[in-house]
Amino acid sequence: MDNTSLALDNPTISTVPEVGQKVRLHGREIRVELTRAARRAAAGLAAPLVVEMELYFSCLVRKQVRVKPLADTHLPNDDLVSLGGPLLLGFRPVVAEQCRIADLGDEAPPLKTMPVTKPGAYIPHWLRLDFHKGQWRGEFGYQS
């Protein structure tokens, strides 16, 4: 049984994520740094929470960390790794589902997962995660 299934089967597990740990996703190593507040919040989670590293391909390429309950993620369980306990990590390349922004009003364009042929090549090198005033905040990048 891998870490992911362990975390999914035991959502109340309270393993505290390590400081500066490295995890592998799609065969690539990611250096993960959680602040003390983030580790404390992760250890107290009652249900699995997914940290999605979203790479949005558009006129520019935007990086965004989204933290959401497991039920809300579009990522399959096989594409998630555990950061310790019920805190899971995944990578989601996306594109806009439609470009007719006039139809969208003030809403952000709906996104869909982009079928990347070599996902390993696009996996970030590092992730930093913080928990501040009840909100998860994070960033990721491709250079050390």
Place this chain on the structure above:
Amino acid sequence: MSTSPENLQQADPRMDAWLNQKLDELLPTKLKEIDEARTPSMAIIATKGTLDWAYPPFILASTASAIGWDTSIFFTFYGLLLLKKEIPSEVSPLGNPAMPMKMPFGPKWFQGITWPMPNLIMAGIPGFEKVATSLMKKTFKNKGVATVDELRELCIEADVKMLACQMTVDVFGFSHSEFIDGIDYVGATYFLPVAKDSDVCLFI
């Protein structure tokens, strides 16, 4: 029926008709299958080294490679600077009169203002390029936009072929040690057939 040359000759019109009908039936499907089985390709010619012009080749190349296209970028003239170990790019308002001036700080209404700065003034003020570069980098960072260095890294990881124009290297007096690893130094005679055979060829 005998297969004498006379009989075959008589059968020709019917054979031709049969063959034409079969081709009409089968060829579109077959061509579609061939087209779907082949890998699309893109060749980009990057000629500019300013920060704003550094984004398009790397964004398009990393996106094309992500969806499985064979992608090459040919860096020539000032585009060669995008392959230096430290990308020296700055924003230049010269030749870009449509460049909007926006502030990356303050309340949303303030950030939404497009400052009416005439191009002539932007180009003439000493240090303006540094300020504009700083503002663009700050704006992009605030919006989570990947940096040029990151996009270049993505391209390399995704096997985009990075081709440097050897002639430009020689003319500008650069040495290979000034550039990142993983580059092929080629000439136009190498790149032109690549461009000819590509499905998409872009000059940036």
